[in-house]
Amino acid sequence: MNMLDDEDDQSFHATRDGYSHLSDVEWDAVERMGSTMGIHAVSVMLEALNRDAQHATIAKFIQNELDAEREKVALLHQQGSQQAELLREQGAQQFELLRQQQAAAGGSMHSRRPETLKIDISKYRGVEEDSLLRWFVELDDAIRARRIDDGDMQVAFAQSNLAGRAKTWALGLKLHDPYAFGSLEVFKSRLRQTFEPPRAEFRARTELLKLKQGKRDVHAYAQHIRHLTSCISSNPVDEHTLVSVFMQGLADGPVKTHLFRLELDSLEQAISIAEQEDFSLRQARASSTSYRQPRRYDSGGPEPMELCSVESEKVALQTTRSCRNATDVRIQDTTLTRLVPLVQCLATLGVVTVHP
Known part of the structure; x- marks a missing residue:
């Protein structure tokens, strides 16, 4: 059978010169038709058709090939869209999973490392005006807010908030003994013994x-x-x-x-x-003290006269004048009374003569 096919193939290719009216594109289509339908069947079909029919048949075959390729391309495009949508969904799922993992990791980090609050406290100077107990309360609140758990760090933070005599005292002890303050309680105790007033x-x-x-x-x-x-x-x-x-x-x-x-x-x-x-x-x-009487504005016209006020002012003026006259009389009587002893003394000496 293979031998027959080879013979048919040779005889078919040998007849290429007999179809010189076909273009190379058309002849390539004829060869594709032979690979699909069989070489012998294609040879018989071409011999049975005239040139126009051959051209039409070959063109129809080429058109069918193009349509088949278009369908393949459309199918591949649809499959590609589906694959892209699937990849997009998978990417979104992976992104959401990664975000959840990061959120969980962030939550665990926050749980492991709680937030701290930096609180500033006043400086203790070791003078009588500063309250040592109040400073201890401020110090404890700041240490809790900053979450300082190490004993050495607590002592260092407390020393950083000393000033004046207290700071000089602490530095002197540290120079003499670097381990003078073993803990915060020891630091407080020694500070209280030094600077707190007795009793x-x-x-x-x-x-x-x-x-x-x-x-x-x-x-x-x-x-x-x-x-x-x-x-x-x-x-x-x-x-x-x-x-x-x-x-x-x-x-x-x-x-x-x-x-x-x-x-x-x-x-x-x-x-x-x-x-x-x-x-x-x-x-x-x-x-009550902010109450003020309403101001009176001058209207520019005649104002009513208060007769009672005029009478009271007249009586007050007369009283003042009578009191002034009485005062003048009393002053004159007092002056004469004081001059009587002096006149009598001068009369005794014969300086003046007193007539009865």
Whole structure:
């Protein structure tokens, strides 16, 4: 069979000269037709057709090939669009998965490294005006906000907020012994022993129990009580005693009277009510003193005369004149009374002569 095919192929190719009217493109199409339909069938078909029919048949075959290629291209384009959409969806899914993983990793990082808050505190100078206990409260709040857990870092942060005598004292100890402050508690203890006044809590308690408002306003008086209360840390004063001290120390007035009508449970409650009452009184006084009589404007015309005012002014003028005359008479009598002893003395000496 292969031999026959080879023979047919040779005979078919040998007849190319017999179809010289066909172009190279058409002859290539004929060869493709032979590979599809068979060489013998194509040869028989071409021999049975005239030249015009051959051209038409070959053109139709070429058109069918083009249509088939177009369908393949359209199918490939559709498949490519589907593949692109699938790849787009896969990319979106992978991006969302990556975003979720990053969010989870970020959340875990935030959980591992919590945010810190930088709080500035005042410098402790080691002078009497600075409250050491208050500075300790500021220091503890700043350390918690900054999340400083290491003991050495806590001591270093505390030393960085010293000034004046206190800073000189700390540097002197560090030069003598680099490990003088083993922990923050040791640092606080040694600082308290050096700069806290002797029997500071006893003195603060004594001053608190005998404290009076005096000439201070309610707010300044309350702030002083708060300061003394904060200085008593080892054995703090109970709330009822603080309320009693605050009320007894208030100056006599509406604020004190109002507080004694109430049952108060804490110092802050008493201070809040006292400041509100004091503010209300100040507002009432300010509104009463700020009242001004309406101004009278000159209309330019005649004004009615008040006869009662004229009569009262006349009586006042007459009274003033009579008082002035009486005063002049008294002055003359007093002058003559003082001159009588002098005249008598001169008459005794014979300087003057007194006629009866």
